[in-house]
Amino acid sequence: MTQTDILVLGSTGKTGRRVAASLRARGASVRAAGRSAQVRFDWNDDRTWEPALTGVRAAYLVDRQDQPGAWDAEAEIGALAKLAVECGVRRLVLLQARTTGLVGGKDLGAGERGVRDSGAEWTVLRPNWFFQNFDEGVLLDAVRAGEIRLPTGDGREPFVDAGDVAEVAAAALLDDGHAGQVYDLSGARALTLAEAAEEISGARGRAVTYLPVAPDDYVAELLSYDVPADYAGFVADLAGQIRRNLNATPTDTVERVLGRAPRDFADFAREAAGRGAWDA
Secondary structure: OOOOOEEEOOOOOOOHHHHHHHHHHOOOOEEEEEOOOOEEOEOOEHHHHHHHHOOOOEEEEEOOOOOOOOOOHHHHHHHHHHHHHHOOOOEEEEEOOOOOOOEOOEOOOOOHHHHHOOOOEEEEEEEOOEHHHOOOOOOHHHHHHOEEEEOOOOOOEOOEOHHHHHHHHHHHHHOOOOOOEEEEEOOOOOEOHHHHHHHHHHHHOOOOEEEEOOHHHHHHHHHHOOOOHHHHHHHHHHHHHHHOOOOOOOOOHHHHHHOOOOOOHHHHHHHHHHOOOOOO
8 A cells, every 4th residue: 555644543542642653663644633633533523524534545443432421333433434435545444342242231343344334445453451551541540559459350361562453553554465354462461460460560569469349349439439330331341351251362463463472461561660650
């Protein structure tokens, strides 16, 4: 593909900013978009869609199903994908999630049908939980406080580095051979939350413990912090995927696509600790 403008939605998020960096490192021209980006894109305002899409040849799409509230992922991603093709976009790469069944009543793979039916070349990325949930996401404050409370029991998760996901996305956006592929992306090792906390403790030099909690107690705890009820149920359900080992088997997709092993969790923990991510 000619390395012309590539639209990156969610360009300030965990994957979006890394996708933009990976594309630029390969010499591509990036149109970074989002609600607060220079190029404005807002799922709630479809007037922002066409200006963001016009003139680009490929697009990285991120939905919003991990936010409170309900929305029709299949319909809205389908509408965006259809508009993209009308605007001349030839290639779509969609970030979804590696989940099994509904999560908090949401089908986190619903958007896949929209890109499949768009007429564009498409690739779907389904990553496991990100390493970065621990150092810039929902678990950051818990790690800093020294106690991670989640209803994941002793289930295992092959956490994946958001940087690896971004490099796979860049390859799918720029290189041939990825059209029609669904990539389940994981790290090489499946860890329990207790094991992840232990590795963070060693890297940080301060103890971080994992405290398993019952799902109902966890929801009640979130509600006590004024978390919306639908989002509390969503997060508890997402943790339940780990508790039940639904996506615990590591995949070799990162290595097949990038020609190297995925980043290891221990390396991530040392790097995050070294730059002071968990300093109180």
